[in-house]
Amino acid sequence: MNFYYLQSAAAVAVTFGLVIFLHEFGHFLMCRRLGVRVEKFAFGMGPELFGMTKGETRYSVCALPLGGFVKPAGEDLETCTGKPDEYFGQAWYRRLAIVFSGPAMNYLLAFTLFTGVVYWKGLPQYGEEPVIGNMMTGFPAERAGLKIGDRVTAFNGAPITTWKQLSDSIHAVPGREATLRYRRDGVEASLTLTTKADDASGFGVIGIMPESVFTPVGPLTAVEEGAAQCWHLTAFTVTTILSKIHHGQRPDLAGPVGIVQMVSRAAHAGWEDLIFLIGLISVAIGFFNFLPVPLLDGGHAAMYLWEGVSRRKLTVQWMNRANSVGIVFLALLLVFATYSDVLRLRGERSIRKVRSSAEVSP
Numbered sequence: 001m002n003f004y005y006l007q008s009a010a011a012v013a014v015t016f017g018l019v020i021f022l023h024e025f026g027h028f029l030m031c032r033r034l035g036v037r038v039e040k041f042a043f044g045m046g047p048e049l050f051g052m053t054k055g056e057t058r059y060s061v062c063a064l065p066l067g068g069f070v071k072p073a074g075e076d077l078e079t080c081t082g083k084p085d086e087y088f089g090q091a092w093y094r095r096l097a098i099v100f101s102g103p104a105m106n107y108l109l110a111f112t113l114f115t116g117v118v119y120w121k122g123l124p125q126y127g128e129e130p131v132i133g134n135m136m137t138g139f140p141a142e143r144a145g146l147k148i149g150d151r152v153t154a155f156n157g158a159p160i161t162t163w164k165q166l167s168d169s170i171h172a173v174p175g176r177e178a179t180l181r182y183r184r185d186g187v188e189a190s191l192t193l194t195t196k197a198d199d200a201s202g203f204g205v206i207g208i209m210p211e212s213v214f215t216p217v218g219p220l221t222a223v224e225e226g227a228a229q230c231w232h233l234t235a236f237t238v239t240t241i242l243s244k245i246h247h248g249q250r251p252d253l254a255g256p257v258g259i260v261q262m263v264s265r266a267a268h269a270g271w272e273d274l275i276f277l278i279g280l281i282s283v284a285i286g287f288f289n290f291l292p293v294p295l296l297d298g299g300h301a302a303m304y305l306w307e308g309v310s311r312r313k314l315t316v317q318w319m320n321r322a323n324s325v326g327i328v329f330l331a332l333l334l335v336f337a338t339y340s341d342v343l344r345l346r347g348e349r350s351i352r353k354v355r356s357s358a359e360v361s362p
Contacts (some may be wrong), residue, residue: 004260004268007267007268008263008267008268010216010267011263011264011266012260012263012264012268013065013066013240014278014334015274015277015278015281015296016066016067016115017043017044017066017067017068018108018109018278019066019067019106019278019281019282019285020066020067020068020285021043021068022105022106022109022282022283023067023103023105023106024041024067024069024070024215025067025068025070025100025105025287026097026101026102026103026106026108027070027098027101027102027103028041028070028101028102028105029105030097030098030101031058031072031087031098032352032354034090034094034098035084035085035262036073036074036085036086036087036090036098037056037057037072037073037085037086038056038057038070038071038072038073039056039057039058039071039073040057040058040060040069040070040071041058041060041068041069041070041071042059042060042061042062042065042068042069042070042242043060043061043062043065043068044060044061044063044064044065044068045062045063045064045066045067045068045069046062046063046064046066047062047063048060048061048062048063049062049063055232056073062333065232069075072086072087072098073085073086073087074086074087074088074089075087075088076088077314077315077316077319078316079315083345089302090246092307093304093308094309095147095300095304096301096304096305096308099297099298099300099301099304100128100290100297102286102297102299103285103286103287103289104284104286105286105288106282106285106289107230107282107283109278109279110229110233110279110280110282110286111226111227111229111230111285112226113226113275113276113278113279113282114225114226114229114230114276114279115223115225115226115227116226116275117224117272117276117279118217118221118222118225118226119217119219119222120255121214122214122215122216122217122271123214123215123216123217123222123225124213124214125212125213125214125215126163126209126210126211126212127163127210127211127212128162128163128164128210128214129151129162129163129210129211130151130152130153130160130161130162130163130165130166130210130308131149131150131152131163131211132146132147132149132150132151132152132208132209132210133148133206133209133210133211133212134148134208134209135148135199135207135265136207136209136309137207137261137262138207139196139205139206139207139208139351140194140195140196140205140206140207141193141206141207141208142207143193144180144191144192144193144206145191146180146191146206146208147181147184148265149184149325150157150182150183150184151182151183152166152181153181153182153183153188154171154179154180154181154190154244154313155178155179155180155181156169156173156178156179157171157179157194163210169193170203170204170205170206171201171203171204171205172204172280173195174195174196174197174198174202174203174204174205174206175194175195175197175204176194176195176204177192177193177194178192178193178194178195178204179191179192180193180293181190193206198358199228199243205295211338212279214319225344230283233280233283233284234283234287237283237284237287257291259281262277263277263281293326293329293330294322294323294324294325294326294327294329295304295323295326295327295330296326296330299322299326303318303319303322303337340356
């Protein structure tokens with residue numbers, strides 16, 4: 001049991017450490033490329049454990065291995081002297097390159113991970129067996145207690161022998177109660193859940209995916225698939241957000257608790273699942289940082305673009321107001337995502353209590 005939690009904690013540290021650190025590393029590389037002096041570049045957060053000073057830069061390893069940060073000279077407009085080696089001493093388009101290099105590095109990381117998995121493991125294709133290969137957090141299957149590796153043997157009393165039979169049966173009953181019989185570790189059991197109507201298609205869904213069957217491919221195909229995954233994930237995110245806005249629906253957001261759950265589950269499902277999830281999170285962080293939200297890279301980019309178009313220098317007062325709006329927005333977003341996590345966890349606990357009561361009842 002201790003090893004289980006240790007493995008989960010290590011997976012979380014690697015995921016957040018790698019994704020956030022490489023984001024900051026992108027900013028660092030562009031600063032160095034454009035001649036901006038970097039005062040500090042750190043792996044991790046919190047107090048410094050050890051480090052070294054090389055040139056004018058302090059390189060540090062900090063106590064919490066959950067990311068990193070880069071501190072360029074003159075990044076505060078109020079204290080910037082305008083020297084050419086300072087951040088705000090750069091022209092607006094050079095600062096634009098620096099802020100975009102962070103999310104660009106996230107996409108590069110995702111592309112590399114996707115390509116590597118496809119090359120070493122093979123091109124994933126859905127298997128035909130009715131075996132759960134992956135699950136979506138917060139969906140009916142997870143809340144009802146199904147697990148990765150479960151084999152579904154019947155749906156609403158009808159025998160199930162293929163994944164197509166299972167998916168067709170689920171699609172046919174959107175928003176309705178259904179009974180599943182499944183086999184886990186040689187033991188058969190059944191449960192009842194209520195399917196969810198998919199926003200786009202109207203089909204019933206419960207948040208499960210089949211096992212993957214991997215077909216060996218060459219390096220060029222792996223590169224093409226890595227790029228395609230980045231594109232499709234970004235396009236899916238955009239269309240989903242626009243669909244939610246158009247239909248006036250609440251977005252499905254996972255906060256820190258939900259992300260930790262997904263990483264922990266992927267760590268125990270297999271190395272390829274964890275690597276793919278790291279790539280997916282990296283794409284999400286890269287995309288999120290391209291959005292014109294104050295305090296994020298996209299928000300800074302929007303201000304620099306305005307500076308270039310209007311040919312008016314940014315002021316401390318203007319930036320402070322924008323940052324204040326960004327702080328409020330991000331705080332509300334964090335509260336909403338965490339609230340969604342709490343609701344999902346409470347729902348899962350309620351279902352577990354109901355199932356436990358049913359098992360001990362005469």
